[in-house]
Amino acid sequence: MADKFGLTVRKNENFSEWYQQLCxxxxxxxxxxxxxxxxxxxLRPYGFQLVRKIYELFEHAIEEDNxxxxxxxxxxxxxxxxxxxxxxxxxxxxxxxxxxxxxxxxRKVALRPTGEAAIYPMYSLWVRSYKDLPFxxxxxxxxxxxNEMTTRPFLRGREFSFFxxxxxxxxxxxxxxxxxxxxxxxxxxxxNKLMIPFYFFKRPKWDRFKGAEDTFVxxxxxxxxxxxxxxxxxxxxxxxxxxxxxRFKDADGTDKAAYQTCxxxxxxxxxxxxxxxxxxxxxxxxxxxxxxLKVVIVPIIFTDKPDxxxxxxxxxxxxxxxxxxxxxxAKFDDGEQSPGYKFNQWEMMGVPIRLEVGPKEVEANTVxxxxxxxxxxxxxxxxxxxxxxxxQLKLMDDDIKAKALTYFTDxxxxxxxxxxLIDVLQTHRGFVKVPFCSVDLDGEKCADVIKAETAGAxxxxxxxxEEEKVTRGAKCIVCKKQAKHIVYTAKTx
Amino acid sequence: MADKFGLTVRKNENFSEWYQQLCxxxxxxxxxxxxxxxxxxxLRPYGFQLVRKIYELFEHAIEEDNxxxxxxxxxxxxxxxxxxxxxxxxxxxxxxxxxxxxxxxxRKVALRPTGEAAIYPMYSLWVRSYKDLPFxxxxxxxxxxxNEMTTRPFLRGREFSFFxxxxxxxxxxxxxxxxxxxxxxxxxxxxNKLMIPFYFFKRPKWDRFKGAEDTFVxxxxxxxxxxxxxxxxxxxxxxxxxxxxxRFKDADGTDKAAYQTCxxxxxxxxxxxxxxxxxxxxxxxxxxxxxxLKVVIVPIIFTDKPDxxxxxxxxxxxxxxxxxxxxxxAKFDDGEQSPGYKFNQWEMMGVPIRLEVGPKEVEANTVxxxxxxxxxxxxxxxxxxxxxxxxQLKLMDDDIKAKALTYFTDxxxxxxxxxxLIDVLQTHRGFVKVPFCSVDLDGEKCADVIKAETAGAxxxxxxxxEEEKVTRGAKCIVCKKQAKHIVYTAKTx
Numbered sequence: 011m012a013d014k015f016g017l018t019v020r021k022n023e024n025f026s027e028w029y030q031q032l033c034x035x036x037x038x039x040x041x042x043x044x045x046x047x048x049x050x051x052x053l054r055p056y057g058f059q060l061v062r063k064i065y066e067l068f069e070h071a072i073e074e075d076n077x078x079x080x081x082x083x084x085x086x087x088x089x090x091x092x093x094x095x096x097x098x099x100x101x102x103x104x105x106x107x108x109x110x111x112x113x114x115x116x117r118k119v120a121l122r123p124t125g126e127a128a129i130y131p132m133y134s135l136w137v138r139s140y141k142d143l144p145f146x147x148x149x150x151x152x153x154x155x156x157n158e159m160t161t162r163p164f165l166r167g168r169e170f171s172f173f174x175x176x177x178x179x180x181x182x183x184x185x186x187x188x189x190x191x192x193x194x195x196x197x198x199x200x201x202n203k204l205m206i207p208f209y210f211f212k213r214p215k216w217d218r219f220k221g222a223e224d225t226f227v228x229x230x231x232x233x234x235x236x237x238x239x240x241x242x243x244x245x246x247x248x249x250x251x252x253x254x255x256x257r258f259k260d261a262d263g264t265d266k267a268a269y270q271t272c273x274x275x276x277x278x279x280x281x282x283x284x285x286x287x288x289x290x291x292x293x294x295x296x297x298x299x300x301x302x303l304k305v306v307i308v309p310i311i312f313t314d315k316p317d318x319x320x321x322x323x324x325x326x327x328x329x330x331x332x333x334x335x336x337x338x339x340a341k342f343d344d345g346e347q348s349p350g351y352k353f354n355q356w357e358m359m360g361v362p363i364r365l366e367v368g369p370k371e372v373e374a375n376t377v378x379x380x381x382x383x384x385x386x387x388x389x390x391x392x393x394x395x396x397x398x399x400x401x402q403l404k405l406m407d408d409d410i411k412a413k414a415l416t417y418f419t420d421x422x423x424x425x426x427x428x429x430x431l432i433d434v435l436q437t438h439r440g441f442v443k444v445p446f447c448s449v450d451l452d453g454e455k456c457a458d459v460i461k462a463e464t465a466g467a468x469x470x471x472x473x474x475x476e477e478e479k480v481t482r483g484a485k486c487i488v489c490k491k492q493a494k495h496i497v498y499t500a501k502t503x
Numbered sequence: 504m505a506d507k508f509g510l511t512v513r514k515n516e517n518f519s520e521w522y523q524q525l526c527x528x529x530x531x532x533x534x535x536x537x538x539x540x541x542x543x544x545x546l547r548p549y550g551f552q553l554v555r556k557i558y559e560l561f562e563h564a565i566e567e568d569n570x571x572x573x574x575x576x577x578x579x580x581x582x583x584x585x586x587x588x589x590x591x592x593x594x595x596x597x598x599x600x601x602x603x604x605x606x607x608x609x610r611k612v613a614l615r616p617t618g619e620a621a622i623y624p625m626y627s628l629w630v631r632s633y634k635d636l637p638f639x640x641x642x643x644x645x646x647x648x649x650n651e652m653t654t655r656p657f658l659r660g661r662e663f664s665f666f667x668x669x670x671x672x673x674x675x676x677x678x679x680x681x682x683x684x685x686x687x688x689x690x691x692x693x694x695n696k697l698m699i700p701f702y703f704f705k706r707p708k709w710d711r712f713k714g715a716e717d718t719f720v721x722x723x724x725x726x727x728x729x730x731x732x733x734x735x736x737x738x739x740x741x742x743x744x745x746x747x748x749x750r751f752k753d754a755d756g757t758d759k760a761a762y763q764t765c766x767x768x769x770x771x772x773x774x775x776x777x778x779x780x781x782x783x784x785x786x787x788x789x790x791x792x793x794x795x796l797k798v799v800i801v802p803i804i805f806t807d808k809p810d811x812x813x814x815x816x817x818x819x820x821x822x823x824x825x826x827x828x829x830x831x832x833a834k835f836d837d838g839e840q841s842p843g844y845k846f847n848q849w850e851m852m853g854v855p856i857r858l859e860v861g862p863k864e865v866e867a868n869t870v871x872x873x874x875x876x877x878x879x880x881x882x883x884x885x886x887x888x889x890x891x892x893x894x895q896l897k898l899m900d901d902d903i904k905a906k907a908l909t910y911f912t913d914x915x916x917x918x919x920x921x922x923x924l925i926d927v928l929q930t931h932r933g934f935v936k937v938p939f940c941s942v943d944l945d946g947e948k949c950a951d952v953i954k955a956e957t958a959g960a961x962x963x964x965x966x967x968x969e970e971e972k973v974t975r976g977a978k979c980i981v982c983k984k985q986a987k988h989i990v991y992t993a994k995t996x
Contacts, residue, residue, distance in 0.1 A: 042625060042628075044625070044628060045575075045576060045624075046580050047576065047578060047580055047612060050576035050578060051576070052573070052574070052575055052576065052625055053575075054573055055571035055572055055573055055640065058572050058573050058574050059572065061574070062572065078548035079548055079551050079552065080545070080546055080547055080548055080551050081545070081546035081551050081554070081664075082545055082546075083538060083543035083544070083545065084577070084648075084662060085540060085543060085662070087539050087540055090539070102604040102605065103604060104603070104604060105600050105603050106600065106601065106602035106603070107598050107599065107600050107601075107614065108599065108600075108601045108602055109598070109601055109611070110597070110598050110599070110650040111595040111596060111650055112595065118602070119540060121600065131538075132535060132538065147548065151644045153577060155577075157603040157604055169576055169577060
């Protein structure tokens with residue numbers, strides 16, 4: 011903690027600066043931007059542990075859904091990246107390896123911007139028969155590389171943590187059914203465990219993944235009111251199968267191109283939303299499942315009472331041992347700093363429960379417990395501690411969930427005219443639902459008008475799988491034609 | 504299983520071909536070489552699960568030794584790679600990223616060949632005081648890149664799985680003590696859990712890691728008698744600290760360069776030794792802790808007895824459910840292939856226990872159990888199955904351990920003259936211990952003579968931490984000077 015420590019701005023007053031401070035040396039030491047290559051982030055232990063835990067949750071959920079793990083090279087031959095015509099749109103963002111040692115390479119290779127062009131040529135060797143289908147695999151704990159112009163920790167980087175499934179199906183219906191399964195995985199991990207509320211949208215056709223038939227996403231709202239995409243599932247139809255030759259012999263003996271989907275939760279983006287949505291002016295607030303450390307034990311030592319200090323320290327060690335026996339990750343902070351400094355530090359790190367032990371607590375065989383989301387101090391008898399900690403962790407999770415959900419719900423509004431939309435976007439943050447003409451390619455020009463008139467709000471899409479019904483007679487807020495959809499608009503990153 | 508399946512050569516007759524077949528489509532489907540870029544391996548699910556398990560074992564052991572996890576970018580600025588003069592020796596092996604999109608980059612960056620040059624510039628920011636020491640961190644589940652000329656699955660690749668610790672100490676003694684801890688971690692993971700015997704050597708000075716004071720390694724013997732290095736710990740002294748400015752204020756207020764060590768088990772090399780040393784002519788043999796699947800259940804179905812088949816299938820499902828309740832990962836193979844085909848397939852994959860169920864077993868409420876390392880069939884009562892499986896897994900581990908240890912011990916010999924060394928190396932595989940003049944730089948010319956006269960045997964080093972004593976009066980087998988060391992020689996990869 012040799013750096014200047016403590017946040018100097020409030021989340022509600024300057025979110026952008028608050029976020030940056032919380033990520034870096036002044037805050038929770040999640041990451042370091044001083045690596046010396048723009049957009050390449052160093053993950054420090056606490057930040058890495060958040061990333062790892064999110065990976066673990068997805069790995070568990072996706073293996074329950076019968077996906078097998080695999081690992082592909084980080085490089086992609088140039089010609090493979092060009093095989094699907096629209097997908098080749100990634101090329102301008104790609105980093106190229108052109109030299110080995112002091113020699114120019116015969117064929118340059120790309121650092122993968124995403125997995126499709128690496129993986130599908132191998133799928134064409136592995137998938138042979140309808141009996142192989144569905145064929146569901148994933149890779150996790152890898153990074154991908156894109157030459158982004160502007161970068162911010164976890165929100166946009168040139169190398170970032172990646173997780174991707176790649177599934178192959180016999181029919182389009184099975185592919186569409188996987189999209190709903192991916193949604194249920196997002197609900198389980200993101201909504202239930204990380205307590206981040208989100209909407210699941212079908213994107214307008216003009217905003218699909220390069221090469222996909224359709225793109226389905228999870229969008230949440232950040233504290234500055236901007237929407238953040240935190241997952242996508244792409245319905246690739248048979249387009250990639252045609253381009254990469256992923257074909258199978260069907261039950262009737264005919265040779266067919268396979269239907270494919272791929273799903274990717276944005277691991278770094280999820281970290282960004284986790285720390286932004288739950289955090290407060292004193293630092294991180296973490297759902298109990300995410301906290302690397304559940305409990306910190308802080309001794310209250312008085313320099314003028316040295317005889318008492320050993321009793322306090324012994325009691326703290328006993329406490330630490332008890333936590334270990336209970337399977338609760340805990341740390342006894344016996345550092346030299348003052349109790350006040352330690353309180354600030356562990357609040358910054360979002361440790362859910364602080365136990366304070368001074369001479370009084372030792373005498374009474376109690377501890378003083380403070381939960382991260384409620385500042386009052388509670389006296390707890392040593393023998394009742396296990397129950398109380400579990401109870402307090404649950405209360406904390408409830409606090410976090412309620413606060414996040416309230417913010418999310420309060421920031422979803424309606425508008426029926428452009429004037430109303432502009433007005434709502436000036437006074438509030440988040441999503442505004444509006445009637446809209448078309449989410450096919452012909453709707454893009456109306457979306458462009460919205461973007462221009464609102465200084466940046468985009469059409470995020472329609473709710474999926476249950477699309478909201480348009481009121482009879484409602485008109486598109488731009489072209490005034492019959493509205494066919496309720497679309498969600500929002501400013502974005 | 505659409506590929507041609509089954510090994511066509513014996514391990515003892517053509518190890519190299521046996522190994523390649525076992526890794527690829529004819530064998531256990533661990534990896535795929537058909538990616539289209541030389542030296543870049545695709546890990547298929549079974550191979551990936553072996554890699555992942557090895558990572559998990561090391562992650563657990565290294566965190567028990569108080570290392571915190573972190574994650575660094577895959578790229579290194581050119582100037583950082585050059586800062587330590589000897590370490591810059593990596594440059595000729597490095598891949599360079601020189602273009603982004605269609606533009607040439609202002610500064611090219613290297614794909615990391617190893618972590619030092621990426622990590623230590625950040626350590627110079629993080630380490631400030633003797634109070635920060637020891638400072639112990641690691642990264643896992645990453646890959647590194649080296650432009651190797653010849654490549655073989657898991658043994659040598661241009662991108663390979665990596666694990667590295669980077670530790671900083673106040674004194675050289677603490678650094679040396681970490682080397683012994685790293686050895687104990689290797690013993691725990693590699694010797695006790697993976698049952699791979701190895702020697703721990705101090706390398707001769709001429710064979711150090713580029714930039715290190717000394718290098719300490721774990722070397723094992725492969726079935727072709729060549730030694731394989733499966734871990735290294737480098738004593739960096741203060742050389743890297745001087746080059747990268749990793750300094751601290753000591754207790755007496757003075758500013759000092761820190762002592763550093765780094766430890767890396769070779770994850771891919773360990774996979775290679777695991778499958779090579781334990782495997783046999785029918786496929787993989789895996790210690791129970793490594794087997795992704797502990798039990799396979801194979802129904803014995805007779806097409807002329809359709810009424811019995813449902814009873815058999817139901818019994819198998821009951822069995823699968825029981826395994827799940829017992830926490831034993833098991834698979835009921837209800838595929839269309841013949842029992843014989845399934846036996847071959849699961850033996851190839853190294854599944855420790857096969858349970859066969861036919862009409863007779865159903866009638867008697869028993870199963871027929873076959874352990875991978877002993878071909879006889881055992882009848883087991885359904886109610887006694889849990890105990891029997893645990894017992895058989897233990898027996899299998901004992902079989903594996905004994906066989907590996909015998910091979911290792913049998914292939915460590917002595918020689919006292921060059922003629923004897925040449926002779927021993929012609930008739931046996933593995934290590935030969937010889938008296939030798941010097942493991943400092945002045946010994947290299949004698950090592951070169953050994954290499955030339957034995958068609959490739961190198962001096963692997965001296966045992967560490969207990970070096971073997973030289974017999975009084977023994978002479979170096981090359982220069983005939985007084986021998987100061989017993990060194991181990993072996994042919995190598």
